[in-house]
């Protein structure tokens with residue numbers, strides 16, 4: 262079982278005993294202050310274990326909604342730490358750490374899914390699942406949150422309230438968050454906090470982007486219905502491939518001609534499939550793509566534009582287009598006051614570089630769904646070692662890897678923000 266594997270790898274003693282051990286001793290009056298300062302140092306001492314955890318997850322990546330090995334491994338590690346847990350959906354895990362008294366509820370989120378990407382790295386902990394890879398750093402998110410769990414469990418007697426650990430599946434396909442929402446995990450939470458590895462930030466850097474940080478994401482599927490004919494007699498058919506090609510070209514006008522050029526916006530076409538042989542007019546064609554927008558208003562206008570252009574273009578060539586939309590996620594928006602809170606927590610962890618700003622990415626993350634249930638903030642954890650080019654590849658690339666010395670930093674930030682948010686305005 263995974264936990265035994267982890268314990269064996271790490272050489273740690275029993276988690277609960279170990280956890281109870283390090284917070285005790287010393288003058289009780291100074292314990293709390295000392296722990297604040299010592300949190301990062303303690304997690305640095307736990308770095309080897311976090312690396313082993315991350316590598317175990319890296320070896321066993323699973324696609325969205327298929328994270329059975331991953332969920333079991335997380336549960337085993339939580340058992341090892343003496344933290345109660347439950348399944349949310351088929352492959353989501355919720356861990357709960359209750360403090361010494363009733364109090365606020367704070368949720369921490371890590372996404373746990375891998376990607377359908379072939380790993381190209383030649384490393385000892387290379388993916389063992391062919392064609393599937395942790396190419397976005399979610400293995401590091403899991404390890405960091407488990408590190409925070411270890412540190413927070415050790416401090417149960419020192420805080421009031423409850424920390425909920427959200428191990429969310431299927432982020433890459435815009436799923437997983439809805440089950441935690443439906444289960445009421447966020448209903449009484451005062452804060453939800455998430456972080457993401459960033460291969461474009463050096464290790465030791467925390468990137469905090471204020472306001473709209475990640476785009477709203479929608480997927481569209483366009484089915485074009487035409488009429489088959491011999492290629493020499495096109496006038497007897499309706500060429501679905503030709504109509505679809507015009508749609509692909511025409512849709513870029515939604516961005517270039519129908520939208521404010523000062524507002525970031527993407528219409529991306531990922532697939533176009535049509536035709537069966539060289540001398541037949543194709544009867545059908547299928548297009549899939551995505552829109553990325555930054556506001557609810559722009560989002561609905563984008564949908565209307567893409568739908569209208571597709572339908573009218575197909576009609577112009579005697580075909581018919583049917584456009585179906587899948588709602589992936591709203592935009593991630595970080596309220597300024599929560600950004601300030603995270604920066605303050607990060608400052609308590611010592612010599613970290615905190616980069617703030619209002620930069621926006623047209624990537625997406627359905628962490629936004631959690632933010633719609635509770636005040637939430639989502640930040641970046643630098644995972645690039647400037648001296649190791651292999652840690653600087655783009656996310657979703659088969660050569661992606663991360664600097665594991667970022668793991669205890671991620672863990673410390675999760676834990677510190679949770680402690681600060683539990684303490685509330687009095688901190």
Ligand code: NI
Pocket residue numbers: 397398399457
């Ligand atoms: Ni990701």
